[in-house]
Amino acid sequence: MPVSPDSTTLRGDCANCFGLCCVALPFAKSADFAVNKSSGEPCRNLREDFRCGIHEKLRPSGFSGCTVYDCFGAGQQVSQVTFHGVSWREAPGTARQMYEVFPVMRQLHELLRYLTEALERDAARSVHGELRRALTRVEELTAGTPDALEKLNVAAVRAEVNPLLLKTSALVRATAGGKPKSRRGADLLGARLRGAKLRGADLRGALLIAADLSGADLSLADMIGADLRDTDLSGADLTGALFLTQPQLNAARGDAATRIPAGLERPGHWAG
Template sequence: MPDDQRSHLRADCSQCFGLCCVVPAFSASADFAIDKPARQPCPNLRTDFGCSIHDRLRPRGFAGCAVYDCFGAGQHVSQVTFGGRDWRQAPDTAAQLFTVFPIMRELRELLWYLGEALTLTAATPLHAELAAARERTEQLTELAADALVELDVRAHWQSVNALLVRASELARAGLARRATEFRGADLMGRDLRGGDLRGANLRGAYLIGADLREADLRLADLVGADTRGADLRGADLSTSLFVAQSQLDAAAQGDQATRLPPGLLRPARWPGPSV
């Protein structure tokens, strides 16, 4: 995906009304230090919509906030869909704005995956369909708030996901083996160090706390894989499919030897430059 398209799908908190700090519910856990009901502002949300502990989220017990990615939905809803009207100054917009935000996030996440699919040479036979799906999804993000509330975003997801699965299968053809079918698998805490996971289907797999040191994840499909606490030191994700920045941010460790897909950033807490 071209860098300008990637930047378009990255969060710009300075243009958002703190929606990720209000809309989701938090449950006290390893990821969140407190319970917070949905649609109630986090106590750390400042009046200017910034976070008062943004530079120390992890030590304060908010690792979940540190890895959250809205794919730019926050600024789009705040500045485009609602034209800069914030929920504090225009409280009559709050309920609808809070309803639209998760819908927009799903659409923007789809745009990320579609953009990545269009970079796959092996999926060239599907590029026309993928481009049409991306255009349609872009059009949906431009709908008015009333129309977004009525949108069956799940049906759209299912339709586009079927296309993404086909693209993944083409990219992994010749590498995917019966032993590497891990879709939705519970791999929590599993010792996968040095594992040959080339072309593995890891869609929705639970890789929480997994040891993936020196694992070969080239062309592995990682859509929705939960990498919280995973050890990615020395792992090769250089051509892994559909990796999101939040998956890297959620991993416990990585290092200079961890190979990343183009356009993704090395988390600042990993050794080495954040590029």
């Protein structure tokens, strides 16, 4: 049966995953990762029980990149449903395909996350029917066989869903009043936007690395795909921000005065 889109299935559950993000995904030695690792190579910190040996001290250990990643529940779906609870250690012959399927499932679960949020927006009620049909379609895909998922054109699926997310965005942001600003895909790296009035703004895909958005009004802004690495959100208002995810918040800097949307958690490394 398809996965139900709730807070449990759309969040990573490491206890029911075979450490797939720690094996399937590559990373390069950088400010985010202390070492190089190839795709298919288990991270040196991965324990026999598939848990991280330094989970409580990832940032001071040089693995801050791990703290800003979320599979949106794809890990446990692939581990427990797609491959029926049999790990790559127990059945090495499945490893290659499991590693190929995992990023596909991750993209599908990300779409489920966005579609689920869109259905919770009253302002988008006029497209709820279309959104439900799209969600059902994506759910059905997540229940596919390993072969079907490996062959899936996930880019085409995203192209089908994106117009609905854009419609949702326009309907929700229209309730912000005035003429919402568009900064879609803008290069705002290091930009000084302290106290900026960006209520209802379109910030989809905006590059906001190390930008100063302290005290900014980002309520009802569309944040899908916005790069918030090291962005200063101290005192910013993100109430009702659209499609903002936990990994984006984890990548940013904030404080006790930062207002975040319901359902998201204040990152432990934030000040105050």
